[in-house]
Amino acid sequence: MPQPVPPSWKDLGKSASDLLQKDYPIHGTSLEVKTLTPSNVTFKVAGTRDSKSNVIAGDIEGKYVDFKNGLTVTQAWTTTNLLRTQVELENQIAKGLKLDLATTLNPEKSTKAAILTAIYKQPSLHTRATVDLFKGPTFTADAVVGHDGFLVGAEASYDVQAGSITRYAGAVGFSAPEYAVTLHGLNLSTFSASYYHKVSKDVEAGAKAIYDTKSTTRGVALEVGAKAYLDNAAFVKAKINNAGVLVLGYTQALRPGVKAAFGLALDTTKLNDSAASTAAHKVGASFTFNS
Structure with missing residues (x-):
């Protein structure tokens, strides 16, 4: 049986991260407004x-996609006067190879950056x-190997000017349609474990634990969350960490291409502290229009 392409290094544990961080x-x-023209140009x-x-x-972005030649060009301008x-270019030089050049320029501060990725x-x-x-320059390489759901990955960064390895990390995991488990280790000092489970077609659950040997608290940071679909157009999410912060989210598709989301964060250790209630609790909303 042919093996599928495994996820990239940055996407290891993505199911759990999306469950605990998104929405x-x-x-x-x-507010986000996105439109698509007949000539495959997307404006956001x-x-x-x-x-x-x-x-x-805020920012304004234009994205052009040439599917025939595997070319995508994205340009953006932000309110901080940053030009991105x-x-x-994908599958043109060799099958499975993608080249990506990302640059940023701030004319006001005369700062620039360029990152080339293969x-x-x-x-x-x-x-x-x-x-x-422009930074270092720094060379970073990572790889993920997968077989029958088992995943093994590694990453390392090398500063050419300093002549030293500035970062190294490794990960192992297992991914199946209903669940995924991932273990990460960074510089032999920070370790994390994440778990994702699709309990049913309407319910998802996940958790993430992080242990930092250099942390002054010497404890494990733990976060657990769940997502439940109310119907085809709405879902609710909830998560809580070991610091007592409870976060709730509600997302509703108002019509095709129009989505609204609302969030509330409560510090359960300060529910009776009226003086700190404003700083301890957070509320927000997001609206997305896509046509």
């Missing part, structure tokens, strides 16, 4: 108002090499 708009109010305008600082940040350009995917193998051209 919780608790830091303010956000997004903005977020931070509830703590009241600062509004990304050029992707991604190669084949059955049982997903590998990536990245060069940060």
Whole structure:
């Protein structure tokens, strides 16, 4: 039986991370409008108002896709005067090979960055090499090997100018349609374990634990969460961590292409502390229009 292409290094444990991190708009109010033209050009305008600082940040983005030649060009301009350009070329030089050049430029501060990435995917193998051209330069490589659901991955970063390895990590996991388990280790000092379970077609559950040997608390940070579909157009999510922070999320599809999400975070250790209630609890919302 042919082996599928395993997930990339950054997507190991993605099911659990998405369950615990996505669809919780608790830091303010956000709006995203996306439109697609007949010539495969996508325009996106997004903005977020931070509830703590009241600062509004946004960006406008244009994305062109040439499916025939495997070319994607994305350009964006943010309210911080940051210009982002990304050029992707896939399956043209060799089957399974994708080249990605991402650049950023801030004319006001005269800062720039350029990251060149090569991604190669084949059955049982997903590998990536990245060069940060202006920082270091730094060379990063990672690879994930998969067989019958078992996954093994590793990553390392090398600073060319300093002549030293600045980061190394490894991971093992198992992925099945109904559940996934992943273990990560970073620099032999930070370890994490994540678990995802699709209990039924309407219910999902997951958890993540992180242990940092350099942390002053010397404890394990634990977070558990669940997602339940109310119907085909709405779902609710809830998670809580060992610090006592409870986060709730509700997402509703109002009509095709229109989605609203609402989030609430409560510090359960300060429910009776009226003086700290404003800082301890958070509320937010997000609205998405896609046509």
